[in-house]
Amino acid sequence: MLHDVDPFIGTAATSLPPASGLAATWWSPKPQVGNTHPGATSPLGMVSACAYSGAYPTGYGRYAKSTEGVPEEMLESLQASGFTHFQQSGTGAIRKYYNYVRVTPMVQPLDDLGEAWPLQDETAAAGYYAATLDTGIRCELTVGEKAAVHRYTFPASSSARLVLDLSCGGLAIEHGRTVPLRAHVESLGHGRAQGTVVMEGVPLSVYVEVHSPNWRQMLWYDRRLVEGGTRLDFDSIRQTTLRPFGLLFMGRALAGQAVEVRLGFSLRGCDQARENLRRECGEGEQSFDDVRTRTSARWADHLDRVRVDGGTPARRTVLTTALYHSLIKPCFGDDESPFWPASGPFAFDVCTMWDIYKTQIPLMMAITPDRAADLLESLIRVCEEEGNFPIGYRMARGADRFFRQASALAHTALADGHAAGIGDLDWSWALVHMEADLRRLYGEDFFEHGVAYPISHTLDLAYAHQCTARIARALGDKRLADELEARSRLWVNAFDSSTGLLRDSEFYEGGKWNYSFRLLHDMRARITMAGGDDAFVAMLDAFFGFGAGPVTQPGRRPSPTTMAAGYALNRFEGLNNEPDMEAPWAYHYAGRPDRTAELVNAALTWQFGTGAGGLPGNDDSGGLSSWYVWASLGLFPVAGQSLFLVNTPAFSRAALRVAGGEFVIETTGHRDTPIGADGAETTPPTQYVQSATLNGRPCETTHISAADVYRGGVLHVELGPEPSPWGRSARPPSLSDCRPEATRA
Template sequence: MTKRPDDLPFMARVDPFIGHAEADLPAPEGIAATWWCAKPPIGNTHPGATRPFGMVSACAYSGAYVTGYGRYAVSLSGDSPPVLFERHEAVGIAHFQQSGTGRIRMYYNYLLTTPLGADGLAGRLERQGLVEERAWPGFYAGKFAESGIGFEVVAAERGVRHRYEFPEGLAPSVAVDVSAGGLLIDEMGNYPQWSKLWIEDDGSVAGEVVMEGIPLHFHCICEGSEAWLWEDEDILTERAYELSLEKQKYRPAFGFGFRGGVGNRIELTFGFSLQAGERATAAIPAGWDSCVGDAAKAWEEVLAKVEVEGGTAEQHEVFSTALYHACLKPADFTDENPFTGKPGPFFFDLSTLWDLYKTQLPLMMSLWPERAAAFVEFLCEVAEREGGFPVSYLMDNVPDRFTKQATGLCHAILEDARVRGIEADWDRVLSLLWKTSQSGKGRKSRFAEYVKKGEVDPLSHTLDISYAHFCMARMARSLGHQLIHDRATSMIEHWRNAFDPKSGLLREDSTYYEGENWNYSFRLLHDMQERIELAGGDRNFVSLLDKFFGFSEAGHGERVHRFEGLNNEPDMEAPYAYLYAGRHDRTARVVRRVMDCQFTTGPGGLPGNEDSGGLSSWYVWNACGLFPVCGQPVMLIGSPLFRKATLHLSEGDFTVIAEGNSRENVFIQEAHLNGRPIKRSWLKMDEFLKGGTLLLKMGDEPSEFGTLERPPSFSP
């Protein structure tokens, strides 16, 4: 049995099982008891083995919703998720999983690998109880109850290693289903468009399978074993197999397998590539121990980027696991671009970019500017090749990556990268942003409708596009592109059209995705001063927020949709809207209630979909006492969970110290930045990026902190 490295303290605090089961959270207190669930209260995570921002993952596969791991059926409402299996079950180990998403178009889970019991190939799809699970970052293990076969998997950069231990009397044998993909429920399965595999002279198996338009090359070795190919329940005598749906309509299950091993053990090692078979061969990882050690060290280096002190052991576990979840996606496929075959930065699994852009991507860009630069280059490559910037980008080749739940997100993401000092050819970036907004996909998109009508439906997209023009205008001004600046500036003002001046909220005559007009009404716009004036001034704006968060009740006949409490992310930045009206105390109370009541240890430790790190990144920022505003050169100050938090940035450490911090002492009494007192509830971006110390003195009663010096509103 592989032992977890005991000399890596940051990694030891992570529990990869947090969030895979229905929420089992602390009893909500105060305002938290009024919040509602728009989506199923489950994180939809999986505990499988993967590297930081890893291309490959490997996890037990039951075929359940949503990642292929677990026991739940399809669930899209705020009710408890329906149970598909009464116990944890699995049929094998699959590869390439999503991370905590809700429903997306198609699911991965490729090359399903199953150790065979007494029934051999005929029992390949029989679910077995999944017991004795263990996991730490990069490693996952367990046992199939009925057969008694134990398994361990460890992730590599471009591959994965499997190890199976068979009980006495059962000959080691394993089958790999190349035709498998997706889920086993509600017609969510996937099937190859084309595949070819063959047994090499050295007894290994190589091949290619095209899933959802994406080629996946693989090479699998299994030393001391005999390889064989199969179709349905028949073992083939041939040494090669080819399938094309253009030539046949029947869809057989097919794949390869190995029989025999070293004693009662059989080990498989996969290498993968989206470009070529020889690259898959080169990606096959080295020995077991070195693979385990390399994965653990890679995670330790990542997790050490943010250090916290104080708090309880449980809070440290939640925090470290949140940082772990925040660093799973986007999946780094550098030099594996399947569309061009050219080297260079490339990423997949941007399945929830509308959540990632608010918290996860600013975290990645702050802590790993080199990776951020690669991400900027990737987005530009997509825009040049496909004529537009995506709002999601999955491991498929379908057109809906440009037309989902939001519009113009990359405009904010790229401006955020610029203000965080990420290196890029910003003239090229601006040119692509402007060009794709005005022509190509932009000509037929909501951008064109916005320019023509001054608004689009859903109205949340009106805010998206207005903000996209603000980001382009700011970028153009910094680069000296006067024409783009002037034209973009003229398009910003239409955000006002989305609001009802009588209610101070977004209009009700619209559709809102996974929420209502209240949930989208408190986004952090570029001009929050005018936004507050539109709502009737500070007092009226705070009154709306108080109703939204549960500090006060709705008026007679008034319908209020409450804060989603991080069960979902459309209103994840809304607690910080209070800062712009001088009520830092309200922000402090809300964010601390969220951290106290909506996150905990154990499988039910998350309040809703992890959404590829968007949810957990919110926790990381807020536990440190900070919050980003994507596309603006500010960092907002919240209410830290820990006595001390240090972010190791490239230009120097930024440390937040909260003197006297406790569960009751959530309010900032005094603040000092690098020894100088400040009364503002925000930091300039340079103050954050260059490193320094923010000293906060905490108390149990609100103070005047942040009442006068509020976060700035920005002109283009």
């Protein structure tokens, strides 16, 4: 599957065929761009490397900051002033953009540092990126988990240069720059150097080796060489006093001469950065190809954990690239936490739990359970050190809590992790922090009044109480479990029983319709509140645009009138908005899995494609791509409840490599997407589940347990062209199935 990865998918503004049918009724107000980058990455590794233009939000590309509609272009063409390390992936306004330690190959004077040159002949693969600057320098990048290797092939030049700018950080947009607070740079001679820059409270150290025989090496400051100097120290740097600084390697280059730059990174000092480089690159002088080969092998292993049969080449490319994007973040730096001295996992770029907890973390638990356990341990450690479970966590001092987005989402992942039995976490330790965290921020209002505003936080906190109750009950603390479960029933306070929708409130991206169809822990009571199955399905039908006409999408710089008219539709926003990601599966709880099949089929067909514009919106650190993976498999994880909903698979057969071996989803009656006369895909008719078996036994329900998936087995799904009785009567579990009905506080 490695050859199916296209890292350029999502790097440009959305450019998909005009939707037809159901998908044409959806409205997408959020930025219509994937915001990914094509740079070199390692699966869930600490370091990435990519061409740097300063554009939003990864440092790669041509776009300015955009919050709605079609993104505006900041640059007329692709260009780069060098190649940086640490990039976000598919995020929006994350407010921290990295792009540290810029390496610039030059045949111009140092005074031209910062000039950008057009990029030509770009190529990329998993673990590899290359482009040619219009100066004639061919530039290649690869990375390991904690190291990067660059290879630059120069034209003939009497004065070729490699310039390392250690002061670089952030983006070339308003308020996008990151300025070092303190710095130390030291030239060690013989092509070796090291330095530490403190960026937003984090000491990022780098150890550098440049293999360029007979080249001079010098320090520079403010674009002037520091003759004879071997150290630069800056005890205090401010926005107004910052002048660029770094290292320069200079000498004669023959035509076609390749020069390698090897960089080891650490958050715990230069010595550890040097050891990280040694561990990944060894002692050899020509390490680029070796590192690239090892990283490619790691990607091949990870991508092989989800395999599919059938499907068109385009669908296989989109699926494999979605899996690739799902495994770039979070970043893991084992034994690298700069905030606590203990060894163990340190995870950052959790950007954010709001984006990834429904889809990406469950995917990690299925196919990378060791890393999922490391993520949970790291989140618990952050809570212990800083007093809160973060909603977002980046490589910066202090958890970015993103408190407006949501509350207590880590509890959902912890409940799934406990049920799955991953790792060797001290769950009593975890439970202490989970319970305490429920009282923080909006949690205090929920505890005192049974409701919290913005009203979506009431749903978050009620759900988190239920997740925490599951762990407490499993650990034998019945008193605490009963108390938490009682509070989990207060989700009813978020709803207006006269409308069956959430109460009026402010909402983070979206409105009350977008948030009203979340998969709660008591969907039976939720549907009863809406007036029963038929009334609930009618509400869903209106939300998803069944029977509605096509809508016009917002373009570049949409007017307030255009946006207000779109929001007034109260319509599904496709997959360009996180609250809507799980809504198609709400039909399962009302006995209409056929509707889910129609919606997912429309989304897979019209909201994803090949090419740079192949994503409908921000990839959200892999959350959107993970949705595509699950939807293609015909499964959807109900995060926090340790179960999967079953739907029509997009491929005739798929296999997940899980802890217990292999979980296979196979079909009878599957039809691949048809191909038109011009070779393009045409609209596939929806296929519906007729019946299912799990390990040879009839599966009458529309769900299976997560344990069934993790232990391995075979789910066989029979498909047909018309809806069937399957799933009409048997519903996924709800809290009130075995407990008293939810009552208003």
